[in-house]
Amino acid sequence: MISGSRIFSLIQQSWIPSPGKLSLLRPRGKEYQLSRVTLPTLHGQGVSFQYFQRNIHSAIGEVIDSGHAFVYHVGSKEKPLETLETVGAFQKLPMVMPSADILSSALRKTKNIAATKGIANIAKRERNKGAKQLDALMKELAIPLRMYVESFPKKRYLHPYEKSLIQLTFGDGSYEEVLKRVDDLRKKLLFVGKKHAALCAQSISKREAEERLSEGLKKLEEVFKLEKNAVDNLLHVAKVLRAMPVVDLKIPTLCLVGAPNVGKSSLVRILSTGKPEVCNYPFTTRGILMGHIVVNYEHFQVTDTPGLLRRHDDDRNNLEKLTLAVLEHLPTAILYVHDLTGECGISPADQFVIYKDIKGRFGDHLWLDVVSKTDLMQELPIDGILKDDGDDDDDDAIRYKEFGPDDAIWVSVKTEAGISELKSRVKDLLTSQMARIRSGNSNHSECES
Known part of the structure; x- marks a missing residue:
């Protein structure tokens, strides 16, 4: 373990061209924080550095002066930092499509998927086409869900005012539960899609490939329809949050x-x-x-x-x-x-x-x-x-x-x-x-x- 004083010494000696800009070094667990540093991500042996500009928060939640914060982790792997939000996160929410639109769009695109060119054997061509269509439907359904889950802000990184709005509007834990249900649906679609695509790829005859394709498409559609309310609930959450009044903290x-x-x-x-x-x-x-x-x-x-x-x-x-x-x-x-x-x-x-x-x-x-x-x-x-x-x-x-x-x-x-x-x-x-x-x-x- 590298001590805080040793790290600080290394920074001063070799990695920071303008050490005069440093104004604060705070130990906290396995993290150390420097404020008022404007440097790109740096790497040293066993230590990774990352900086971000934020007017009000450091990566570990402490208050710093307006300017830049510089956070580094002791260890062999660099850990990505979550983006910390000021107010206004609700206006950055993605546009969530209704579940019916996601499904119809996915089915329409899947039907246009053809077998790979150059496959002469009929059975091989059919199972190739079936596996590709099942894979395509799985991705067309799962990728939007992944984007939603990743784009909606995590509650712990929201401004306290917006945290309160979520809790008072939807109830304690409801926001997280809606996102979890969407993510669970995504995982289930991936599991079912991969399973049936693999079965289709193992088909021996053209008829068997067609049957497994039909069965896989039907199963994916059933899974999505069974849990479609998760997507529609997320759509409702997005509409409500996006309609919340915007408060500018820099204006009285x-x-x-x-x-x-x-x-x-x-x-x-x-x-x-x-x-x-x-x-x-x-x-x-x-x-x-x-x-x-x-x-x-x-x-x-x-x-x-x-x-x-x-x-x-x-x-x-x-x-x-x-x-x-x-x-x-x-x-x-x-x-x-x-x-x-x-x-x-x-x-x-x-x-x-x-x-x-x-x-x-x-x-x-x-x-x-x-x-x-x-x-x-x-x-x-x-x-x-x-x-x-x-x-x-x-x-x-x-x-x-x-x-x-x-x-x-x-x-x-x-x-x-x-x-x-x-x-x-x-x-x-x-x-x-x-x-x-x-x-x-x-x-x-x-x-x-």
């Missing part, structure tokens, strides 16, 4: 958070190009909606998230967990929306508890509080606003139910009261978030694992 994102039906979607429509469904009942937002704001030729992102209820994380539904995933894994500025009228169906007391929880967990984000539906508050008496079925309130809760959080902006989408101030404050908030991102001090690392 404003995330609207709050209880259900407090007016988040209405504010998104005013602030951005996003066009969410706006209805007067909870959980109208059934996923993450992405809009954009353009200010002084700069583009910013706005997300509308599903509402949060007062309950423990273990009891939350997938919509609520999706909101928490956005806050946990993406560098966002938060616009927290409050409805003190109780018209949203969630009492101000419960909203206050939810607010304290989220503020305590994500207080490192840039933050702006907004009290919505102020036109309705003007129509209600103060005692009507304060009336609540909540627990005994402390002074903070009582003050919250009457005035909202300190420094909150009071707005009304209906009367447009406070909207101009809101837009101005949002612009300042996103400008500050841009400064955070550019300085590398955003509230979240982009590469949590």
Whole structure:
């Protein structure tokens, strides 16, 4: 075993023309990591080197500065590195063909396969043709499946936000199970195809070759049809994932958070190009909606998230967990929306508890509080606003139910009261978030694992 210090010495002496570029060497198990090195793959006796450019991850999952990472393995064989993904992996998914199209295309191409030219013996020519057709059908069915399995990203290499999207959309382990079923079908097709092609190649007569060809084609078709749902399920997965909103980690994102039906979607429509469904009942937002704001030729992102209820994380539904995933894994500025009228169906007391929880967990984000539906508050008496079925309130809760959080902006989408101030404050908030991102001090690392 070559020690880390010995390897480092060898690198400095002979393999790295510009050792001044090295800034970090970290041992980790049998791997050592160097950052800020821009070199091609190198090989030495018993040691292999490989580098890749990645802004946020090293090959072993540690955070490094933007630039290049250099990873090498101690041992006699070079191990290929998996490509690590930032967000956007879902937009790179391959186009999956429906199972019926794969089968019909494979059968059509197989029929055009002829025997090798120059074979005079009829029996030999027929068994040659049969073996070639069976081999062709096997490959026409199996090769697309292999491409799908290899092209879909492994979950462990996805950005944490996209991992959460997969888990919350399909359930824990379902994504991997779909890919496994496709790969199992591929392996079964290869086994059956090779078996029947070999039998056909051993035929003694023309008739026997024809019978074995017919039997093999029928068996391959049966195997594929029996498990075709695996391919169609993968097609569904690809369509759903490809339709997920794209988040650019280099662009500031404003995330609207709050209880259900407090007016988040209405504010998104005013602030951005996003066009969410706006209805007067909870959980109208059934996923993450992405809009954009353009200010002084700069583009910013706005997300509308599903509402949060007062309950423990273990009891939350997938919509609520999706909101928490956005806050946990993406560098966002938060616009927290409050409805003190109780018209949203969630009492101000419960909203206050939810607010304290989220503020305590994500207080490192840039933050702006907004009290919505102020036109309705003007129509209600103060005692009507304060009336609540909540627990005994402390002074903070009582003050919250009457005035909202300190420094909150009071707005009304209906009367447009406070909207101009809101837009101005949002612009300042996103400008500050841009400064955070550019300085590398955003509230979240982009590469949590």
